[in-house]
Amino acid sequence: MSATPKSERTRAHLREVAIRMLRDVGYERTTMRAVAAEAGVSTGNAYYHFPSKDALVQELYLEVQREHAERSAPVLAAGGSLTERLRGVWAASVDAFAPFHAFGAEFVSVAIRPGSDASPFSAASATSRDLSRALFEDVVAGSSTRLPERLRAQLPELLWLAHLGITLFWVYDTSPGFTRTRRLVDGGAALVGSLVRLARLPVARAVVDDVLRLVRDVSPAPTTDRGERA
Amino acid sequence: MSATPKSERTRAHLREVAIRMLRDVGYERTTMRAVAAEAGVSTGNAYYHFPSKDALVQELYLEVQREHAERSAPVLAAGGSLTERLRGVWAASVDAFAPFHAFGAEFVSVAIRPGSDASPFSAASATSRDLSRALFEDVVAGSSTRLPERLRAQLPELLWLAHLGITLFWVYDTSPGFTRTRRLVDGGAALVGSLVRLARLPVARAVVDDVLRLVRDVSPAPTTDRGERA
DNA sequence: GGCCGTTTTTGAACATGTTCAAAAACTAGC
DNA sequence: GCTAGTTTTTGAACATGTTCAAAAACGGCC
Numbered sequence: 001m002s003a004t005p006k007s008e009r010t011r012a013h014l015r016e017v018a019i020r021m022l023r024d025v026g027y028e029r030t031t032m033r034a035v036a037a038e039a040g041v042s043t044g045n046a047y048y049h050f051p052s053k054d055a056l057v058q059e060l061y062l063e064v065q066r067e068h069a070e071r072s073a074p075v076l077a078a079g080g081s082l083t084e085r086l087r088g089v090w091a092a093s094v095d096a097f098a099p100f101h102a103f104g105a106e107f108v109s110v111a112i113r114p115g116s117d118a119s120p121f122s123a124a125s126a127t128s129r130d131l132s133r134a135l136f137e138d139v140v141a142g143s144s145t146r147l148p149e150r151l152r153a154q155l156p157e158l159l160w161l162a163h164l165g166i167t168l169f170w171v172y173d174t175s176p177g178f179t180r181t182r183r184l185v186d187g188g189a190a191l192v193g194s195l196v197r198l199a200r201l202p203v204a205r206a207v208v209d210d211v212l213r214l215v216r217d218v219s220p221a222p223t224t225d226r227g228e229r230a
Numbered sequence: 231m232s233a234t235p236k237s238e239r240t241r242a243h244l245r246e247v248a249i250r251m252l253r254d255v256g257y258e259r260t261t262m263r264a265v266a267a268e269a270g271v272s273t274g275n276a277y278y279h280f281p282s283k284d285a286l287v288q289e290l291y292l293e294v295q296r297e298h299a300e301r302s303a304p305v306l307a308a309g310g311s312l313t314e315r316l317r318g319v320w321a322a323s324v325d326a327f328a329p330f331h332a333f334g335a336e337f338v339s340v341a342i343r344p345g346s347d348a349s350p351f352s353a354a355s356a357t358s359r360d361l362s363r364a365l366f367e368d369v370v371a372g373s374s375t376r377l378p379e380r381l382r383a384q385l386p387e388l389l390w391l392a393h394l395g396i397t398l399f400w401v402y403d404t405s406p407g408f409t410r411t412r413r414l415v416d417g418g419a420a421l422v423g424s425l426v427r428l429a430r431l432p433v434a435r436a437v438v439d440d441v442l443r444l445v446r447d448v449s450p451a452p453t454t455d456r457g458e459r460a
Numbered sequence: 461g462g463c464c465g466t467t468t469t470t471g472a473a474c475a476t477g478t479t480c481a482a483a484a485a486c487t488a489g490c
Numbered sequence: 491g492c493t494a495g496t497t498t499t500t501g502a503a504c505a506t507g508t509t510c511a512a513a514a515a516c517g518g519c520c
Contacts, residue, residue: 006516007468031506042470044510049468053507109343114335114402121402169448172344172351180448187444194437201433207424214417218399218410236486237498261476272500274480279498283477 011049014039018056019063023099027057027106057110058118058125060100065128068096069135076138082145083193086159089139090166090185094178097170101178104171120164136160151199154212162188241279244269248286249293253329257287257336287340288348288355290330295358298326299365306368312375313423316389319369320396320415324408327400331408334401350394366390381429384442392418 017039021030032053036046050056075088097104110118117124136156147155170181199208247269251260262283266276280286305318327334340348347354366386377385400411429438
């Protein structure tokens with residue numbers, strides 16, 4: 001159970017090789033045999049350390065998430081309005097994901113499978129999910145924008161979900177430099193600001209409550225493990 | 231090139247067997263060998279008629295889309311408010327998709343791959359996509375709700391996109407009878423009504439314009455084939 | 461150092477999606 | 491009816507993800 005240095009090195013090496021190959025040659029050509037060979041071990045050994053190819057993808061997912069957190073740190077430290085902070089964190093994710101765009105589609109395809117460990121809702125993804133969620137907690141918490149309490153509570157979750165949507169959009173974005181995704185990020189962040197301002201008006205209160213209630217009603221119970229298999 | 235009756239029968243039979251197997255035993259256990267065997271032909275022959283397993287999935291996709299259109303027809307013929315019509319068409323899709331829920335995840339996983347023929351944005355999906363889009367054109371066109379012109383033009387597209395989102399949600403929905411998805415449909419349709427009403431207020435005009443402009447700016451050019459491969 | 465149980469590693473084996481060269485069935489022209 | 495070309499069908503072959511029984515390496519205990 002404990003980390004035997006030797007075995008741990010094999011595992012780390014496999015992980016490293018896999019991440020590099022996924023980035024450089026893509027999902028399909030990153031075969032388990034190729035990873036194992038490149039790492040100088042047998043195919044079976046790769047399976048001893050990682051239960052599936054998806055598990056290796058999962059490692060990359062975590063890596064990218066860490067990169068996103070790192071790139072977001074300066075933005076989050078800087079204060080500013082909700083819109084500014086949100087734009088910064090969303091934009092940081094585009095930058096952090098960029099090297100893996102070719103791989104993005106395959107990843108989403110794997111991650112979207114409800115039973116998959118790579119799914120952003122799975123138990124196995126808890127670490128990366130919490131990492132990502134925390135960013136949006138911080139975006140809201142550190143923002144200078146005044147927020148109605150009922151919004152403040154649910155906003156981080158909503159922004160995280162929106163982030164998943166933006167990522168999905170990015171996967172399909174073939175524009176050079178991801179111009180379209182960046183436009184979406186800029187426009188989206190500005191829009192959130194406008195909507196929050198609008199939400200303060202009495203005339204919008206009912207609608208805002210409806211939205212919040214709908215999201216709450218429709219979400220699975222927070223205590224439930226959301227990564228269940230069929 | 232023309233439809234030889236004999237060959238056409240083989241093709242139709244394969245298609246039928248594949249759809250039945252996908253529904254009854256799921257994606258994984260519907261192997262090409264099993265489909266071919268069940269249809270009484272060789273494995274290679276299945277590949278002669280359908281270039282890939284995805285192509286068979288594509289057939290099922292079209293089938294379900296037709297089912298959705300059929301179930302929507304009475305709703306669309308009945309008139310009513312935007313909310314009512316939207317709720318009806320969205321609810322019809324939950325009913326139409328229901329028998330394929332087990333398979334839904336696998337399907338989305340296949341369909342979401344940008345290069346995939348099953349992608350809702352691919353050229354190969356044009357038939358089913360147009361079928362689906364037309365439903366939302368009709369929802370808006372036949373509705374008794376008064377709409378600002380600029381909204382009326384873009385709304386069908388937005389509702390279709392929302393429908394994709396709802397379908398994605400449904401894939402993850404393990405609640406009995408898809409209660410949660412149905413709540414989302416009801417709440418979502420009501421919300422669209424409220425938002426449209428709100429959009430008429432002068433104070434909201436700027437935000438509405440922002441949303442519409444963002445969607446327009448961010449969408450790929452409509453003439454471009456959106457199913458491009460990397 | 462030598463033995464025993466555990467961890468790690470190996471390489472062959474299996475099922476599946478897919479490809480392909482060759483065989484079979486079919487069609488058209490005579 | 492026969493031949494030549496085309497369409498359809500076959501079955502073996504290949505690469506890949508994954509499993510597994512056996513071998514090797516390791517670690518603790520005498």
